[in-house]
Amino acid sequence: KLAETLSSQYGLNVFVAGLLFLLAWAVHAAGVGKRDLLCFLTALMLLQVLWMLWYVGRSYAQRRLVRPKDAHAGARWLRGSISLFAIITVILGCFKVGYFIGFSECLPAMEGVFPVIHAVHTLLQVYFLWGHAKDIIQSFKTLERFGVIHSVFTNLLLWANSVLNESKHQLNEHKERLLTLGFGNITIVLDDHTPHCNCTPPRLCSAVSHVIYYLYPFNIEYQILASTTLYVLWKNVGRRVDCPARPRMQLGVGRVLAGAALGLGVLASTIGVVVVYLVHIGRSRTKSESALILFYLWATALLALMGAAGLLGIWIYRTDEKPLGEKPLGESKNPARKLDADLLVGTASGSWLISWGSILAMLCASTRPRYTWFNLPYSILVIAEKYVQNLFIIESVHREPQRPCQDVRMLRVVTVCSGGTSPASSCARSGAVAEADQGSEAPGVVRGNLCSRGKEDEERGPEGSPRPAGPRSFLQGGTRRSVLRNVAAFLFLCNISLWVPPAFGCRPEYDNGLEEVVFGFEPWIIVVNLAMPFSIFYRMHAAASLFEVYCKI
Amino acid sequence: KLAETLSSQYGLNVFVAGLLFLLAWAVHAAGVGKRDLLCFLTALMLLQVLWMLWYVGRSYAQRRLVRPKDAHAGARWLRGSISLFAIITVILGCFKVGYFIGFSECLPAMEGVFPVIHAVHTLLQVYFLWGHAKDIIQSFKTLERFGVIHSVFTNLLLWANSVLNESKHQLNEHKERLLTLGFGNITIVLDDHTPHCNCTPPRLCSAVSHVIYYLYPFNIEYQILASTTLYVLWKNVGRRVDCPARPRMQLGVGRVLAGAALGLGVLASTIGVVVVYLVHIGRSRTKSESALILFYLWATALLALMGAAGLLGIWIYRTDEKPLGEKPLGESKNPARKLDADLLVGTASGSWLISWGSILAMLCASTRPRYTWFNLPYSILVIAEKYVQNLFIIESVHREPQRPCQDVRMLRVVTVCSGGTSPASSCARSGAVAEADQGSEAPGVVRGNLCSRGKEDEERGPEGSPRPAGPRSFLQGGTRRSVLRNVAAFLFLCNISLWVPPAFGCRPEYDNGLEEVVFGFEPWIIVVNLAMPFSIFYRMHAAASLFEVYCKI
Structure with missing residues (x-):
């Protein structure tokens, strides 16, 4: 608890300081410019890179140890979308470097260094999240808490930075539109940050600066997603493990x-x-x-x-x-x-x-x-x-997985089902184990229901057996599920x-x-x-x- | 869970709408004035008053039922300070009515109605909090959740309203100071909301409007404290009860x-x-x-x-x-x-x-x-x-209550202690029961420790017996506790x-x-x-x- 407070307060302070740099830049404060902001962000990113390297190295050294994992954290699709957005972020970085080269005469060197560091940071972070998003850290708690919270707020600051860039851009476009429409009554000052020198190939430069703003939305999503994933990792530090198994999702495309x-x-x-x-x-x-x-x-x-x-x-x-009946929904502590x-x-x-x-x-x-x-x-x-x-x-x-058929006879089906398939088959994969471990009142029924989902991939295994549970309730459950899926x-x-x-x-x-x-x-x-x-x-x-x-x- | 989300979303919407009224007033929006803001706040307060009356009436009708209480919510000193601040809030209301009467020619009637309703609301709310702050509501959950969350956000809006008034006042004072010092380079516009007519006894009016601003800080504290207390009440709706007994605090003035x-x-x-x-x-x-x-x-x-x-x-x-050793501190879910x-x-x-x-x-x-x-x-x-x-x-x-002496022999002392005093004595009052119920690993030791506190009020009962626990460790614990108390x-x-x-x-x-x-x-x-x-x-x-x-x- 003490380490948690220590680290969260550290993180908040970093964040608040960064926000003030952003504010200073946004309001064109005297004496503080974009250069200081970028220096600050770069320093934070470098620190995070060092920490991630240390962490990855340490867990590589200890790879023989079995460590607990949080099944709910860092789902595969989440990491997938992070990777996708990260790729676009790296592309954005490349464009930024190109922009810097074009304007290299009058831009501070920091504007060129920042995207490079950012790209390195992005790549390493994606690797880190793929490998360690599910970790539940149990040892060396303090140092790791600090590292994770530092990463969370670094990503949040990068997010705020992107958001600010994007907002300024949108606002300028809006003001230009207002000028076109001839609203003279509002005093309009374009909040311009374009450098005061010419770009060497002018058409390329303007194209690049246009493309940059179409890539920003993806960068913004990347930063916030990375930050939430890291936050979950931070909340998981030192937590008791409640569900060691992992509920794998499956994507049935039929019927929707x-x-x-x-x-x-x-x-x-x-x-x-x-x-x-x-x-x-x-x-x-x-x-x-x-x-x-x-x-x-x-x-x-x-x-x-x-x-x-x-x-x-x-x-x-x-x-x-x-x-x-009025059963309470699962109060999840996850x-x-x-x-x-x-x-x-x-x-x-x-x-x-x-x-x-x-x-x-x-x-x-x-x-x-x-x-x-x-x-x-x-x-x-x-x-x-x-x-x-x-x-x-x-x-x-x-909600716990639905129980369309509350028949206790289903228990037999469960036995058939979980006995007749290998752990990698769709039945075991569909989260039955994890959900049952999570303390639902009727694990057998849950399993039965999840197994009955097998009908959608009957070609995978021989578990077409849920039929005995009664065709009417099953049909109803099937229609219901299909409607929900469509929704x-x-x-x-x-x-x-x-x-x-x-x-x-x-x-x-x-x-x-x-x-x-x-x-x-x-x-x-x-x-x-x-x-x-x-x-x-x-x-x-x-x-x-x-x-x-x-x-x- | 569904009711929780339903009500929290409702509350957030009320809050957001209210914030916009405040914003509109603060920036002198065209078409929306202080009158609309006060109407909105008054409507919210009236709704809350109705709900509180309903709730109080219903629990009076059901007063025979034993209902669970949350021991940690609404401590006595908290309710005491709320009452104190509430009294000042009512006094502030009186001054506001006086201010309104003075300027009654040019102020909208709402400015007079608002403080009256606010005073009624304050008094009823204090009564409500004294009687029901510890309730853990188990039935009719939806309506009660809505009522409580409505109260939370009504109080938050009243808080925001007071803060805004106070901030405007401070800002105006600051700008006046700047004018005195002759800072002409900053264009200063006093953000003036004083009415455009004369007050009948001018000196009294200016005195009243000065006094009002010295009372605002207390009103602000009152609103926020009431709002946090109500929030705890909201979080407690439908919760499992973990500690039915109440840990009473005791205030020893000695040695500090x-x-x-x-x-x-x-x-x-x-x-x-x-x-x-x-x-x-x-x-x-x-x-x-x-x-x-x-x-x-x-x-x-x-x-x-x-x-x-x-x-x-x-x-x-x-x-x-x-x-x-490295025992984890109590992860409190309260x-x-x-x-x-x-x-x-x-x-x-x-x-x-x-x-x-x-x-x-x-x-x-x-x-x-x-x-x-x-x-x-x-x-x-x-x-x-x-x-x-x-x-x-x-x-x-x-932290769980400290265990200065981890001697199992203390258990005997406990028996002596809890046997030899009436339930109302300082021993039973000092939270021993509640803490023991909260699942601490060594309830006996905890009790022993808390009983040993009896030495500070030896005149109250015959429980001077903790001495056998070993004078050295006891002395150390005593010094330690005394230093902590001083701190x-x-x-x-x-x-x-x-x-x-x-x-x-x-x-x-x-x-x-x-x-x-x-x-x-x-x-x-x-x-x-x-x-x-x-x-x-x-x-x-x-x-x-x-x-x-x-x-x-």
């Missing part, structure tokens, strides 16, 4: 055609809408308005669909639970699970803040142009949809869709203009810039959670 | 003369320094500088003393633990305990932010007047002192002392001027205004925790 097709359609339409929006917005007043109306109509329809899907899912869960739920609710607050701001502005504005009316249902639906979706996800994640798949793709617009610069909160009139330009920009990163992260995190839900059903 | 005397001396000097500071600051440049230097010197000395005391306490704990620790670290971040800002500004400023040098050790010590103090408090709170008492009074200056308008972060030059006036003001409420609350919360530590030792 409806949800997936609908979701893919939504994704395609999203890309269309975003392109149209970005082309039209800021060109002229009528074009801007039509782009806004298009966006609001599209988003309202999508959010209504998603809300309905979420309600359907919750309704299925509720009607399912009734016959089982840090990974708890963090997931907290993050969902916490980051949703970001977009709630923006949406309530829009609603308030709508209600109190003195003049309301026609297109702003579309803003009201959109904002209300944003709030309601997140509310419903969070309920659905948390209900799914915290999860659909919501997953919709969340990816909704991640795209704000991440790539389609932000009606800026372009709408209404809130800026009511709250004033500066305050509203500050609110949006503070809340938007959380709103964007929410979508990605919800998508990740829904993927987990999908695999679990 | 050194710490208390030193602390009282500090408190007296604080009041002196604050008065001198407030009189001198802003009169002229030299007077301001001397006031700043005086404050820094005083604070640096005090913080160094406190840090030393904290280190001494930790050192005693550490040396004490060594012979017992929401009240966990919240305490989280709040300490979380709110400390507020002042770390300010201090790191000062350090950064010191390091990067181009010109450094002489008096700013005193700022550097002060800021570093603020960080270090909070770090050490948090460690000390968390170590103390999370806790000293730190307690010092934290109260350090609460006074920022709460009553002695804020060198404003008057220093250095940070404002480096970061710019607006950004630094925003940072200070966001971080300062947490910094002030930290002091009060640390004092409360230290009081608990003191009672526990």
